[in-house]
Amino acid sequence: MNSSTGFKVGIFLILSLLLIIISVFFLLVKKEFFTDHSYYTLSSPSGEGITEGMPLLFSGFEIGKVETLELDDAGNVIISVKVPSRHTLRINKSSTFTLEKPFIGSPRFVVKTPDKKALQPERNFVFPTDTIDDINEVIKKLQPMVEKVDQIATNVNAMTSEKSDLNKIISNLEAVTKDLSQKQGVVEMLAGDKKSGNDFRESVTALNGTLKVAEKLVSNANDTLKKADDQLLGNDGTIPKVNRIIDDVERKMKELDSLVSSLVKSGGSIESGTKDLDMLRKDIDLTINSVNLLIKDVRNNLPMEQKKEIKLP
């Protein structure tokens, strides 16, 4: 090994050592080894939920940590909080420390400083602490609800018990529906027996039938009156027809009379007599036909004659 190689090895070792020293230095700086710290003393009636290393937050930023926990003679827990010197400005005598135990997440101390111009605390100054326990708060808030639920459950229990009014109502309702299912309607239930209900229904049915019959009768009576009116007094009614036929018969009787007179007068003339007799025969035929028509019309127009079926004896 010559002198140059030894020199180079020496340089390498020194640089490596320096690198290690610088790294350790930076590590210590980062770990605030060289930073000055202030210690504040807090007092809490209970150390429940407080652990060493617990963060101290100011406006949501971590500015310190719980360093130690001790019990004093009075039984209170004395908590020592370590705060870097650069954050000590944010803590003064007006500061309040609160232990927050969130429903979700780990517990932490929160410091608030309402008066930023207040004096710095003395070395042996002890800050009292408050505790906000979210779980307890939730439980506190839930308690009235639970009580109400309990009351509701008690009421429901009372309502649904065997001797409760609701149960009685349901029993009565059951009896009523059973009654209704066995009986054929409210009428029967009100009357108390089946016969009365049936009688009532039959009466209603009979009354309905009677009303329909009466309605039909009145309608028929109207129709009949109208028909009778038309048949008797209308243009083609019975009375005008009878009048016309009677006039016709009267006229023909007059003609017959004149023919008979003519026959008597012309008794000597056989030829004219034969003619008159022929006319007389025709007139008699006409008269008989008219009378037959009259009888037929009267029969067809008189409303009293009704259809009558021809039956076997």
Add this chain to the structure above:
Amino acid sequence: MIKKILFAVAVVLSGCSSQPAPAWQQDGNTSMTNFINAYMEGNDKFAKNYYTKLVESLKLTADPDVMVIAPLTKCAMNIALFEDFGCSDAEPFLPAVKKKNNIRYLNFVSGRKSDLPSRYKDLNVSVCSTEVINLKIKKLKEPLSKIIASSMVVRNKCYDENTLTNAVNTASAEGWKRTVLVYLDLLLKFYDEKGLTEKAEAVARRIELAQ
């Protein structure tokens, strides 16, 4: 009161509301009544004429169920007067007749004992009780039906004095002389068989007076 009168008037008028009967029906009814009366009276000449008119009236309908009524009625009256069963005049209508009642009536006048018309069915009993039979005959409305029913029970040998007396009274009330005499003859035989001489003599006198 006024309401009741109005209701009565309405009821009466409603009876007149139907259409007048057709001419064939009016003529048919008249001929039927005349035919029955003439035949049961014993006026055969008139009965024949009325029967012809009745047949003509019913023929106007061209309905076999209506046309068959005339021969069936004639045959029923023959049976009522104890002539032989059978109805040859009605037989030609049989294939065309639809109404069950007409078929039953044809069974009845033909002397068959099954499927009879409802009004005569009850008289065909296996156990004879003349009281019941007489009551059933009395319940029939038409005089001719009563006479027909009486003849039926006499043929079945299920009758008594009342059966024959009732038939005589019914026929007498209608003025059916031939029928009265037929049943008086039967009554006379009945009294003779029973040995009721006085009653038999009274009946014989009545027959003599009637002839």
